[in-house]
Amino acid sequence: MKLFLKGTRCDTAKCAFERRDTPPGQQPARRGKVTDYAVHLREKQKVKHYYGVLERQFRRYFNRAESSKGNTGDTLMVLLERRLDNVVHRLGFGLSRAQARQWVCHGHVTVNGRRVDIPSYEVRAGDVVRIKNRAKSLDAVRASQSENHREVPDFLAVTESLIPEGIVGRLPGPEDVSVPVQTQLIVELCSR
Numbered sequence: 001m002k003l004f005l006k007g008t009r010c011d012t013a014k015c016a017f018e019r020r021d022t023p024p025g026q027q028p029a030r031r032g033k034v035t036d037y038a039v040h041l042r043e044k045q046k047v048k049h050y051y052g053v054l055e056r057q058f059r060r061y062f063n064r065a066e067s068s069k070g071n072t073g074d075t076l077m078v079l080l081e082r083r084l085d086n087v088v089h090r091l092g093f094g095l096s097r098a099q100a101r102q103w104v105c106h107g108h109v110t111v112n113g114r115r116v117d118i119p120s121y122e123v124r125a126g127d128v129v130r131i132k133n134r135a136k137s138l139d140a141v142r143a144s145q146s147e148n149h150r151e152v153p154d155f156l157a158v159t160e161s162l163i164p165e166g167i168v169g170r171l172p173g174p175e176d177v178s179v180p181v182q183t184q185l186i187v188e189l190c191s192r
Contacts, residue, residue, distance in 0.1 A: 040189035043182055050179045051080045052097050057120065062190045073183025074174035081172040084111065085119035087129055090178070091156055091166035095144050108137040123168045130165040138163065153178070 048058050065076035080086065085101040088109055094100030101119045103109055109116060110130050111123065123129065131141045141164050152158050155172045159165045 037189075040185045043185040044189055047077075047080070047179065047181055047186060050097075050181075051083065051086060052101060052119075053080070059190075062186075066191075071174070071183075073187045076186065077174060077177045077179075077181070077183060078172055079122070081177055082122045083119065084109065084116060084121040084123055084129070087123050087156065087166070087168065090150075090153055091129065091158055091164075092145055092148050092150050092152060093131060093141050093164055093166075095148055099144070103131075103137075103140070108132050108134075108140070125168055125170050127168045128165060129168065130163060133163050 044058075047053075048055070053061070061079050062072075062076055065072050065079055068075050081090075085097055085104050088094055088104060089097045089100035093109075094103060104119045104121075105117055107115050107117050108131060110132060111121065111127050113128075113130075115132070131137050145164065152166075153172070153176050155168065155170050155176050157167045157169050159167065
């Protein structure tokens, strides 16, 4: 499955995804049957790579989701969608989550008028995410916005002004998750 991690490059034919019947090497051998554990692990790894989260941080998110009320898998995905680097990416300010993460780390993003340089910062409903009013920051975001014509999800709103700005209208729900993932498999794997 293509994860679209490299920005616009993955939309072109250069980044084609092809799975062959045989593993690499000179001797053709058949691939073995994929185990249940492998299926569960792939689903978890897909989410970790998609959001750019390492194992320890993912485990913390899972523990928070498990201790909260409601469906654990949906709560986990909502917690990951609330990350600041993800919100900056979903607003269209960055071509990829990695680029959005870098802009947050380098201090180009403010939340409610305060500089936030922590990519895992959790946004709340009503937060205003704005790019700093500096020439470097504005030029970089405008360049990515001109290349990027992504649709903004319902829980976010982009205001048209000289300084790129987005508002978190409400907390994201399970229907707002952008990655096609089977959360039940992740919950089964992490609950062992």
